[in-house]
Structure formats: structure tokens, C-alpha cells
Amino acid sequence: MTTEANSKSEEGHDPFFDHVPERRGTHSLKWDKYQDPYVLPFWVADMDFRSPPEVIEAVKQAGAFGNFGYGKPSPKLVDTVIQRMQERYDWTIEPSWIVWLPGMVCAFNLALRTHGQPGDEVLSAVPVYPPFLTAPANFEQKLVKVPLILDGERWTLDFDALEEAVTARCKTLLFCHPHNPVGTVFTREELQRLADFCLRHDILVCSDEIHCEMILDEDSKHYPLASINPEIADRTITLMAPSKTFNLPGFGCSFAIISNSELRARYKKARAGIVPDPPAMGLTLAEVVYLHGEPWRKRLMNYLRSNRELAYERLNEMPGLQAFRNAATYLTWIDARKLEVENPCRFFEKHGVGLSDGSDFGTPGYLRLNLGCTRSLLEEGLDRMEAAVNSL
Ligand SMILES: Cc1ncc(COP(=O)(O)O)c(C=O)c1O
Structure with missing residues (x-):
């Protein structure tokens, strides 16, 4: 700096x-x-x-270069993401698990398009980031809202309410972790319990972890849901992006991590011809902030x-x-x-x-x-x- x-x-x-x-x-x-x-x-x-400052410098350099053609993720960017998951979360991922996308909202909409059928139900803990509430209807699926509860001064998941709300038609959980708007960082124990719930009810999770590098409480730690155990990883689409942390939303760059190859193939098929790759500058800046930010x-x-x-x-x-x-x-x-x-x-x-x-x-x-x-x-x-x- x-x-x-x-x-x-x-x-x-x-x-x-x-x-x-x-x-x-x-x-x-x-x-x-x-x-x-x-x-x-x-x-x-x-x-x-x-x-x-490194972002501003990279944008200046790109302007001076003057060519704005298509880009692709560099091997360095892919390595950096892999290393980041390992170092921060002790989560070992492979290059092929990463799917690059131009935004998070399209990424979780794609998850619903990948998995559910019209008439299926989608669980979400409310209050929640507004596009979570409207996504199910985009695919004629039904939103099932489960209120978060207050534990003292901390908002958390209500597992009894989740059990009550779930039906055989619930196919997907749209999960926000850390949670917007209540700011909760879910603990390992809570995630373990949520994973058990999803396995028991055969539910796929789309875990929006866009805020995972913005933990303010020094005694809290982020655990990607998919890092909890291989069984939950198998049914989780994890979404991350540098955009919130480094204030780059205008550059449209995010990624999904999907370890299950069959699920990943369906996800890629659902995006084909509709959702483009991220813009070249978004990829460049993701690399810059992950390396220097x-x-x-x-x-x-x-x-x-x-x-x-x-x-x-x-x-x-x-x-x-x-x-x-x-x-x-x-x-x-x-x-x-x-x-x-x-x-x-x-x-x-x-x-x-x-x-x-x-x-x-x-x-x-x-x-x-x-x-x-x-x-x-x-x-x-x-x-x-x-x-x-x-x-x-
Ligand atoms: C939980 C969550 N997901 C997604 C987004 C938006 O992501 P994008 O602009 O990449 O679609 C936000 C923005 O505030 C958010 O809070």
C-alpha cells in the first residue's frame, strides 16, 4: 500500500x-x-x-494497454484460490471444482435451475438478502421461509423450525453464510447440525459465502459449509467472490466450488448459453487482490x-x-x-x-x-x- x-x-x-x-x-x-x-x-x-492501491494501478495499466478482449482465469489465479481455501479454511479443493461466474445472484439462481423442478420447495432462513426471496419463483419453485431466532443478542438458525418446515418437496436450501443482513458467523457445531439436517432430508445446499472474508469478531472463524465433511460437500454448491471484501462489485467476478462432478456438470449445463464468463478485468483484479490485498x-x-x-x-x-x-x-x-x-x-x-x-x-x-x-x-x-x- x-x-x-x-x-x-x-x-x-x-x-x-x-x-x-x-x-x-x-x-x-x-x-x-x-x-x-x-x-x-x-x-x-x-x-x-x-x-x-494495487487495484487502481492494475486498472491504470489495463487502460494504458488499451485492448479489452476476452480473458480467461490465469493458472496463477486458480492456484491462488486453491491456496486460499487451504490456508484459511484447511479445505483442499481441486482446480476442476471451480466454475467462474460474473456474479453471485446469477450463481445462486443457476443452482435452483440446476437442481429443482417447478413446484419444488426452497428453504431459506429469513430475514435474508432480498434476491434469495425472489429466486425460487424464477423457476416456478416455492420459497419456504424459516425465521432465524435470537439467542441472546445473536441471530441463529432455528433447527426445530427447519424440521417443522421441511417437506418431501424441499429440494434446496439457499444458505447465506456469513449471514446478510444479521451478520452471523455460523459456528462449526451449527454447520455440522445443518449438514446433518440436509443429509437426512436429501437437500442440496447453495451456500452463498460472499461475506466470508469480512469477519469482524476476532474470536469468530469462517468454515465453508462444504469443508465440514465430504458428505455435505457432495451436495453443496459453494459461492465466493472478492467483490464484497475488496469493493469490486462493478467488475463482476465470482466463482462456484462444486466437488461433486455430476452436480458440477449439471450446473455448467444450466449456465450454458445464458450466463457468460466473468469479464477479463474482473479476473485480473481477483488475482491482484488475492495476491496483494x-x-x-x-x-x-x-x-x-x-x-x-x-x-x-x-x-x-x-x-x-x-x-x-x-x-x-x-x-x-x-x-x-x-x-x-x-x-x-x-x-x-x-x-x-x-x-x-x-x-x-x-x-x-x-x-x-x-x-x-x-x-x-x-x-x-x-x-x-x-x-x-x-x-x-
Ligand atoms: C449474500 C449476498 N449475495 C450476493 C450479493 C450480490 O452479489 P453479486 O453482485 O455478485 O450478484 C450480495 C450483495 O450484497 C450479498 O450480500
Whole structure:
């Protein structure tokens, strides 16, 4: 990283992450959503920070090179992914298990297309990332929502409810791990139990692990579901991507890991002619961040951890709100059902704070706050929320 990026940070600050480009007016999905320029955006999961300096340099070099033809994953990129799985998760994978894709949403839609038939049921633990809720209907399958439960202050899977909900028509579980929006990192024991459940009921799992490198709690660890045992690996499509961690969603690069060769062949067949390979630049940048992005990622985690603590403390001081400490992701989930307003999302928007609406995740009355912004923007957002609550 550059000198600026390497200079020492004081608590809650870091010169690299404190300074971001002005995104308003750049056709940014996040910043150009609201007609009223007073509204600050804390909704969609993209961060305001510049990507690692090595990414910016690689984009400059590609521009200077000037040719933008098709690309393919380099052997180095494939090796890096394999090594990453081994080092981080003690998970041994093979090159042929990796299927490169231009995004995660298409990747889990493909999983449903691969496995189920019209009329089949798809389990998902809610609240959850909105495209999980709409994916089953794309293939005339039926979503079966199983509510997450609170264990103290931590949201987790309700295994009794899963057992009650499952029928012979349940063919697939769409699993978000770590979980968006509640930020839970599932433990090895929970994953073991989930694996047993899926084996017992002959269910295929599509495990969306896009947030797996964004663990904020230092005592939590990510375990890919498929690394738990060979039996669950055999029926799991694991999805990962550098896009959330390194803020590259605009470059469309993700990958599925499928150890079961028959399942992998069906998955590839389901994508044929419909879902293209990732763009060349997406592959190049995946290699760049996996090889060189770790110092940046560590500093980002420190910055986000401070943002999380600030949001957690301040939101929980506001009457009517309960915020949950996200163990992973840069998204804080908030219960606003005790706030005496009809629509909490619209209420805060009127007071200049654009949040995600819990209704979109399957649970009205909740809100999601994106912490992937400068400390000063977060402070301004929290000040506005406090003033809004105090105005009631
Ligand atoms: C759990 C989860 N999956 C997928 C995505 C989106 O992935 P993509 O933009 O690659 O389709 C997000 C984005 O926030 C997400 O949180």
C-alpha cells in the first residue's frame, strides 16, 4: 500500500479510509438513488472506499494497454484460490471444482435451475438478502421461509423450525453464510447440525459465502459449509467472490466450488448459453487482490470494526431501536418495531438517512445500515437518526 495508506491510524480513523471520492452524480447506484440530495445513502451493500492501491494501478495499466478482449482465469489465479481455501479454511479443493461466474445472484439462481423442478420447495432462513426471496419463483419453485431466532443478542438458525418446515418437496436450501443482513458467523457445531439436517432430508445446499472474508469478531472463524465433511460437500454448491471484501462489485467476478462432478456438470449445463464468463478485468483484479490485498483488507476490518462499535453503541441509546452487533459483514441490522412510526425506513429517509427496508428482507419493521463509509459520514447519519428519534 502507499505511504498514505500505511501511516498510523488513531482510534476509529485511518487516512486511507477517511478520504473517499465524491460519488454523488457519478451514476452510482448507492449515491444517486435519492432525488433529495440531503439524503445520505446507507443502503445497498457497496462501500464508499477506494479499492486497494494495487487495484487502481492494475486498472491504470489495463487502460494504458488499451485492448479489452476476452480473458480467461490465469493458472496463477486458480492456484491462488486453491491456496486460499487451504490456508484459511484447511479445505483442499481441486482446480476442476471451480466454475467462474460474473456474479453471485446469477450463481445462486443457476443452482435452483440446476437442481429443482417447478413446484419444488426452497428453504431459506429469513430475514435474508432480498434476491434469495425472489429466486425460487424464477423457476416456478416455492420459497419456504424459516425465521432465524435470537439467542441472546445473536441471530441463529432455528433447527426445530427447519424440521417443522421441511417437506418431501424441499429440494434446496439457499444458505447465506456469513449471514446478510444479521451478520452471523455460523459456528462449526451449527454447520455440522445443518449438514446433518440436509443429509437426512436429501437437500442440496447453495451456500452463498460472499461475506466470508469480512469477519469482524476476532474470536469468530469462517468454515465453508462444504469443508465440514465430504458428505455435505457432495451436495453443496459453494459461492465466493472478492467483490464484497475488496469493493469490486462493478467488475463482476465470482466463482462456484462444486466437488461433486455430476452436480458440477449439471450446473455448467444450466449456465450454458445464458450466463457468460466473468469479464477479463474482473479476473485480473481477483488475482491482484488475492495476491496483494491482505494488508488493505486487515486495515479495512479495523476501520469497519470501529464503525460497527460506534453504530452499535449509538443506535442502542436511541429509544425504540435495537441494533445487533454484526460479527461479520459491514451491515448492521436494527429492530425498529418499537419506534412509534408507521414505516421506519420512510421516516428516517425524511430525516436525511437512506437505509435498507427490512420488508425487502422478509421482515417489516427492521432496518439495515451500511457501515462501509467514512467515520464522519457515519457520525452524520447517526446524528440525524438521533435527532429524528428525538423529534417523536
Ligand atoms: C449474500 C449476498 N449475495 C450476493 C450479493 C450480490 O452479489 P453479486 O453482485 O455478485 O450478484 C450480495 C450483495 O450484497 C450479498 O450480500
